[in-house]
Amino acid sequence: xxxxxxxxxxxxxxxxxxxxxxxxxxxxxxxxxxxxxxxxxxxxxxxxxxxxxxxxxxxxxxxxxxxxxxxxxxxxxxxxxxxxxxxxxxxxxxxxxxxxxxxxxxxxxxxxxxxxxxxxxxxxxxxxxxxxxxxxxxxxxxxxxxxxxxxxxxxxxxxxxxxxxxxxxxxxxxxxxxxxxxxxxxxxxxxxxxxxxxxxxxxxxxxxxxxxxxxxxxxxxxxxxxxxxxxxxxxxxxxxxxxxxxxxxxxxxxxxxxxxxxxxxxxxxxxxxxxxxxxxxxxxxxxxxxxxxxxxxxxx
Numbered sequence: 001x002x003x004x005x006x007x008x009x010x011x012x013x014x015x016x017x018x019x020x021x022x023x024x025x026x027x028x029x030x031x032x033x034x035x036x037x038x039x040x041x042x043x044x045x046x047x048x049x050x051x052x053x054x055x056x057x058x059x060x061x062x063x064x065x066x067x068x069x070x071x072x073x074x075x076x077x078x079x080x081x082x083x084x085x086x087x088x089x090x091x092x093x094x095x096x097x098x099x100x101x102x103x104x105x106x107x108x109x110x111x112x113x114x115x116x117x118x119x120x121x122x123x124x125x126x127x128x129x130x131x132x133x134x135x136x137x138x139x140x141x142x143x144x145x146x147x148x149x150x151x152x153x154x155x156x157x158x159x160x161x162x163x164x165x166x167x168x169x170x171x172x173x174x175x176x177x178x179x180x181x182x183x184x185x186x187x188x189x190x191x192x193x194x195x196x197x198x199x200x201x202x203x204x205x206x207x208x209x210x211x212x213x214x215x216x217x218x219x220x221x222x223x224x225x226x227x228x229x230x231x232x233x234x235x236x237x238x239x240x241x242x243x244x245x246x247x248x249x250x251x252x253x254x255x256x257x258x259x260x261x262x263x264x265x266x267x268x269x270x271x272x273x274x275x276x277x278x279x280x281x282x283x284x285x286x287x288x289x290x291x292x293x294x295x296x297x298x299x300x
């Protein structure tokens with residue numbers, strides 16, 4: 001299996017950060033945009049008709065569209081490694097990126113290219129750190145019920161392996177409009193009422209109340225990786241199946257106020273069906289979202 005290094009830069013003072021995913025060699029990837037308010041960079045290189053057949057890495061950032069500038073630090077790191085799509089004059093690193101809007105937590109200062117470069121230097125294999133780190137530092141959950149308080153989101157990770165060596169794992173950054181729920185539908189984190197009870201965003205809507213959203217401070221970012229060999233069209237279809245994991249864990253999801261994006265990257269040469277990997281992807285995405293709020297707290 002090709003190796004993947006993951007690094008996080010966390011700025012607790014400003015309530016933001018950046019997470020980088022560094023592939024040890026170019027790999028095919030695809031994406032699906034699930035929400036209507038994305039902050040993104042270089043997504044078109046992942047389209048099925050794009051000339052570039054691979055990516056070198058991914059970046060998840062805080063700072064909304066301003067934080068996307070941090071990708072320059074990752075491109076600099078890849079440039080120093082001699083990595084990228086080979087052009088006549090120089091290789092150009094292919095690094096799609098997506099950001100969350102985290103200005104509502106502490107400050108409007110976004111992560112920088114220098115921060116992302118440092119995350120590259122700190123990146124390690126088998127990085128399963130979770131919580132309020134990296135791009136998830138300023139993430140929050142549950143944001144449209146009147147008089148309710150948000151809870152913190154963050155970075156989550158989960159992995160599933162089969163006996164034949166097939167592996168699928170996911171990293172998420174959860175900054176959702178809705179609540180995070182477990183497999184039984186119980187709310188794990190989200191909007192909290194002054195009495196300490198969960199406001200229950202879904203129930204609030206189904207009771208006929210109007211949505212009250214004061215800003216676009218939402219988005220869940222997902223990166224799924226597998227050691228199974230797939231083409232870009234196959235990966236595209238897997239991202240669509242994996243969306244089910246997001247819908248199982250967050251409610252409501254994919255709204256006009258969310259910029260939800262899911263990526264899928266092939267890192268190896270194992271063989272398995274799309275249906276199998278899609279089912280595994282949906283489950284690890286669900287578990288990763290749940291894991292992202294293990295230490296969730298109220299945001300005052």
